[in-house]
Amino acid sequence: MDGSHSKEGRLEIFHSGIWGSVCDDSFGHTDAIVACRQLGFRCLSNVQVYTEGGFTTSKIWMDNVSCNGQESYLKSCSFGGWGKHDCSTGENVGIRCYGGCAGDLWLVGGNIEGRLHIYHSGSWGTICDDSFGSQEALVVCKQLLLWTQNYRTTIVQFYTTGHGNGTIWLDDVACNGNENRIADCAHRGWNVHNCGHSEDVSVRCYGSYSSDEGT
Template identity: 30%
Template structure:
């Protein structure tokens, strides 16, 4: 169901959730590990005990914690299904660069579908399509022509996170997927830790990219600033951020300098939804070539913690730094 775990469990006759009037389908459900991701990984019997046959008061109930599993220490290459009718279906989203994004259906095949379903704890896939039938908000597209083999159980087994969103695909081509439990003889033993660590973001701390309307692109010369520091995030614009720091950011992006700088709340670049990574950025010289040469704090001012309207923005000149007085 997408939650971190169970706060409590009981039976219908002992709680106030009301009474279902459906027949029993499973009995003797037994999961070998609490780290499993799907009930399809567990054993069960379709022979129902006589006490359960005659009374819905024995229906199993659960009370989950409210924290979503993907909000609790997500890792690069983590996968989830969103906006489906049931928990085994939906739009495929993968976590890369500190943000959830989608997978383009270009080159996507049954082997890829099986890999993703196995990562989610299912034995295989039932069907896959693209999102013309499921509405999608604007998100980065993190993968196209996904690569899998029949032995893969994780997105990260054959794929890595890109530094920026795929640009040759549209949200209408986002993969949607339905997973299923095929056979008790092929039950998956994956947990979250099985796929953790296989994929790494293909960027290093101090990398910079600009975004507009929550979509980053290496081709942008103006927008909201994203910095990579153990994941992508924003820079708080308070105190030290000014023309000196804006010039350095533009230099790092390959431009001659900054035409202007501001904050997200005062521009029309849209709103990012990432957390702040740096505050109090201070560059001793506007001729620096990388923000890594400047000082910064990872302790974020309370005003920036609570609002993306303070995300630092920049508008660079369009002249490339290597076209302005290059030297031997």
């Protein structure tokens, strides 16, 4: 998703080596729940659907999507077939995902890279770059399901971008690489830090999809 904040944007799906959009025909609340779930929002409080026109994508992959709400992946829902549609790029669907579970992560700004945010005590906040390294970035990529049988991360990178907002939730994070969630790594404690938002850390998870998996 590519939107004005970390929980909204134009919905895209990866198929046959290409990212493409989803048409808004018949796309509704239940379909958005499945998309948000695949994007890592396990504890949703609300979803919204809107049309995001004016952006040209190389492909429109899905049209007339119809989910029952129990699916884990958007591709498991009924739709007209890959690349079969009667839509223009002015009918690209956008979604907003509200809520989160404790310890959930989000990369603000992209699907596989961006400023790292974590959900705690009902709000999203950032993680300081102090002591943050490749082991910590690896755990982030694993938690974001960017290290699975369908997407294999081959390179992880971390860098400082700053410009975040809200609470700085974690500082001096130290992982051994075997953890599945960044909150399970050692750290100073929630909201215990000596950082400013200029030290907000970002992560890149480089790799490739082995099947039609991504949104």
